[in-house]
Amino acid sequence: MPELPEVETVRRGLSPHLEGKSIVNVDIRRPDLRFPFAKDLDKRLTGLKIRTIDRRGKYLLIRLDDDSILLNSLGMSGRWTMTGEGIAFTPGTFAHGAVIGTGDGPHDHFVLNIEGGIRATYTDARRFGYIHFIESDVNEEEDRFLSVLGPEPMSQDFDATVLAKNLKNRSSPIKNTLLDQSVVAGLGNIYVNEVLNRTGISPRRISSTLVRKNGSPTSRLELLVEQIQEVLSDAIEAGGSTLQDFRGVSGEDDLGWFPVNFRVYGREGLSCVRDDCSGIVQRIVQANRSTFFCPSCQR
DNA sequence: CGTACCCCCTGGCTGC
DNA sequence: TGCAGCCAGGGGGTAC
Numbered sequence: 001m002p003e004l005p006e007v008e009t010v011r012r013g014l015s016p017h018l019e020g021k022s023i024v025n026v027d028i029r030r031p032d033l034r035f036p037f038a039k040d041l042d043k044r045l046t047g048l049k050i051r052t053i054d055r056r057g058k059y060l061l062i063r064l065d066d067d068s069i070l071l072n073s074l075g076m077s078g079r080w081t082m083t084g085e086g087i088a089f090t091p092g093t094f095a096h097g098a099v100i101g102t103g104d105g106p107h108d109h110f111v112l113n114i115e116g117g118i119r120a121t122y123t124d125a126r127r128f129g130y131i132h133f134i135e136s137d138v139n140e141e142e143d144r145f146l147s148v149l150g151p152e153p154m155s156q157d158f159d160a161t162v163l164a165k166n167l168k169n170r171s172s173p174i175k176n177t178l179l180d181q182s183v184v185a186g187l188g189n190i191y192v193n194e195v196l197n198r199t200g201i202s203p204r205r206i207s208s209t210l211v212r213k214n215g216s217p218t219s220r221l222e223l224l225v226e227q228i229q230e231v232l233s234d235a236i237e238a239g240g241s242t243l244q245d246f247r248g249v250s251g252e253d254d255l256g257w258f259p260v261n262f263r264v265y266g267r268e269g270l271s272c273v274r275d276d277c278s279g280i281v282q283r284i285v286q287a288n289r290s291t292f293f294c295p296s297c298q299r
Numbered sequence: 300c301g302t303a304c305c306c307c308c309t310g311g312c313t314g315c
Numbered sequence: 316t317g318c319a320g321c322c323a324g325g326g327g328g329t330a331c
Contacts, residue, residue, distance in 0.1 A: 124308095287303075287304085
């Protein structure tokens with residue numbers, strides 16, 4: 001599922017209900033997701049207060065008041081649901097009828113019971129996601145997951161000059177490079193496709209060719225950075241994308257960004273939406289993942 | 300160090 | 316209606 005805008009949408013949904021509140025108890029329903037849960041994680045969390053809920057790249061960071069952190073990657077199908085008084089996150093169902101998000105569904109793996117009768121449930125059918133515990137005495141800059149992340153795309157740490165430095169020695173296609181979380185943190189398959197289309201850059205273009213010989217960014221690279229920021233912020237504003245496997249966090253009827261705004265993703269064989277372009281959107285496979293682009297206006 | 304590949308797992312959809 | 320085959324938002328680990 002979730003790329004940066006979806007994770008940010010989840011964060012914004014959870015934080016007002018959970019921040020400043022204590023964890024009454026934790027229900028862990030299986031020994032692992034993608035990775036095993038930390039030993040005695042349920043006991044260790046009990047009684048701690050949630051200080052803030054932050055995001056870094058595609059990770060949710062639940063910061064606790066003893067300085068430990070729960071780092072949650074949602075993988076492909078991870079989602080959070082809350083129940084409790086005044087909570088708008090409604091439990092949902094899969095097509096075959098299995099209820100999720102009540103804390104008792106077949107894929108409800110991790111449940112936080114919070115003071116005031118709030119329950120926050122992590123559901124993840126494919127279990128590609130994980131919940132990683134960062135101990136109080138660990139510097140988060142040195143955490144195995146956080147330390148390898150590139151700059152936050154919407155921050156001042158990310159601009160065309162920084163990106164150029166990263167692309168300069170890369171011989172792989174730009175599509176693959178932008179998916180590398182150490183280059184920029186938060187882009188996934190959908191938004192990379194969209195951003196490249198809006199910038200008129202072919203996904204096959206070799207990354208280093210977007211950098212001048214002297215190491216400075218080309219004008220196309222500057223445009224790419226602008227589009228990354230604009231596409232992500234527009235998608236956040238719209239509440240993230242809604243796809244078949246991920247309903248927006250405010251309920252089943254929330255269509256999010258997807259139906260209106262995707263120009264290439266999932267549009268194989270359809271006409272390019274650019275006014276002055278008569279191309280047909282094509283699907284290819286790069287690094288074992290689908291790429292959608294218009295061969296006519298993306299060069 | 301950069302790159303290519305395989306793999307983790309379940310569910311939805313299409314087509315026979 | 317059943318079922319095989321293919322596809323899916325991520326990204327860690329390993330081999331080169």
